[in-house]
Amino acid sequence: VNISNKTLWLLLMLVILLTNGMSAFGLRVLSGWGLPPNIKFPYLTVWFTAGFACIGIPLLLRGVKAARNAAGWGALTAILSIGGQVAMANALNSGLPGNIVFPVTVGGSILVVAIAGKFFFAEKMHPLSWAGVAIGFVAVILLSVS
Amino acid sequence: MIMLVRSLTLSNRVPLTWPVSAIAVVFGICAAVAYLAFQRSIEFGNITVGWLVMNLSAGVPALVSIWLYSEKLSALKIVAFGLALLSLFCLFQGNRLEAGEKTAAQKADS
Numbered sequence: 001v002n003i004s005n006k007t008l009w010l011l012l013m014l015v016i017l018l019t020n021g022m023s024a025f026g027l028r029v030l031s032g033w034g035l036p037p038n039i040k041f042p043y044l045t046v047w048f049t050a051g052f053a054c055i056g057i058p059l060l061l062r063g064v065k066a067a068r069n070a071a072g073w074g075a076l077t078a079i080l081s082i083g084g085q086v087a088m089a090n091a092l093n094s095g096l097p098g099n100i101v102f103p104v105t106v107g108g109s110i111l112v113v114a115i116a117g118k119f120f121f122a123e124k125m126h127p128l129s130w131a132g133v134a135i136g137f138v139a140v141i142l143l144s145v146s
Numbered sequence: 147m148i149m150l151v152r153s154l155t156l157s158n159r160v161p162l163t164w165p166v167s168a169i170a171v172v173f174g175i176c177a178a179v180a181y182l183a184f185q186r187s188i189e190f191g192n193i194t195v196g197w198l199v200m201n202l203s204a205g206v207p208a209l210v211s212i213w214l215y216s217e218k219l220s221a222l223k224i225v226a227f228g229l230a231l232l233s234l235f236c237l238f239q240g241n242r243l244e245a246g247e248k249t250a251a252q253k254a255d256s
Contacts, residue, residue, distance in 0.1 A: 005190045006242070009191045012186055015183040016203060017202065019176040021205065021207050024207055026169045032215055033165075035166070039160045039162075041149055109201070110197060113193060116193070125195070125240065126241075126244045128240035137198070139229035140202060143202075146226055
């Protein structure tokens with residue numbers, strides 16, 4: 001089946017919207033079952049292992065070897081991700097309200113990526129797409145505070 | 147690894163049951179698929195749009211929670227969902243127009 005890049009992009013956006021959103025829903029299910037809060041640690045261990053296996057096993061079976069460059073970027077991303085989570089937890093523990101911490105965290109990451117896209121990758125977007133980014137930025141911030 | 151160490155060092159360990167493991171596997175695979183789709187999309191699409199859609203996806207579990215668990219739908223959430231839909235419409239239409247402009251430019255060149 002010959003799928004154009006435009007159609008594939010649309011499909012990928014829909015996949016991202018559904019799978020990334022629903023990936024966090026398990027924690028809500030656990031909460032609905034009334035399980036103790038500590039269940040999240042073994043739950044997340046299995047969650048990360050399943051995700052790792054989903055990507056790692058096909059790579060292993062195809063005999064793909066990670067280039068040093070790719071492994072380095074992966075490790076850096078993981079460290080930055082953990083750093084972000086720890087910083088967010090520390091901010092909340094220090095007494096900063098969630099309605100400040102979450103919008104800054106989520107909004108900040110979108111802004112940084114938008115700036116990187118514009119200046120590092122020289123991405124060109126239609127004005128309507130930029131309007132979508134601006135409206136989406138506000139929507140994400142409202143979602144994080146509501 | 148961090149989660150495994152944290153789980154093993156808990157003072158009051160909670161046993162991992164089969165239903166909990168099953169939903170962890172299902173939603174863990176969801177996360178992996180999302181990241182793979184994101185990586186694939188930025189090969190030919192804008193990283194800004196891909197990352198924004200990753201963040202807008204937070205609205206999906208919020209909507210499902212409202213439907214499944216009868217959670218309260220506040221005015222702020224309604225506005226947020228409305229803006230998210232408007233944003234997706236602009237992003238998809240913007241992408242369509244960009245593709246149209248590229249095709250027109252290629253035709254003009256040839």
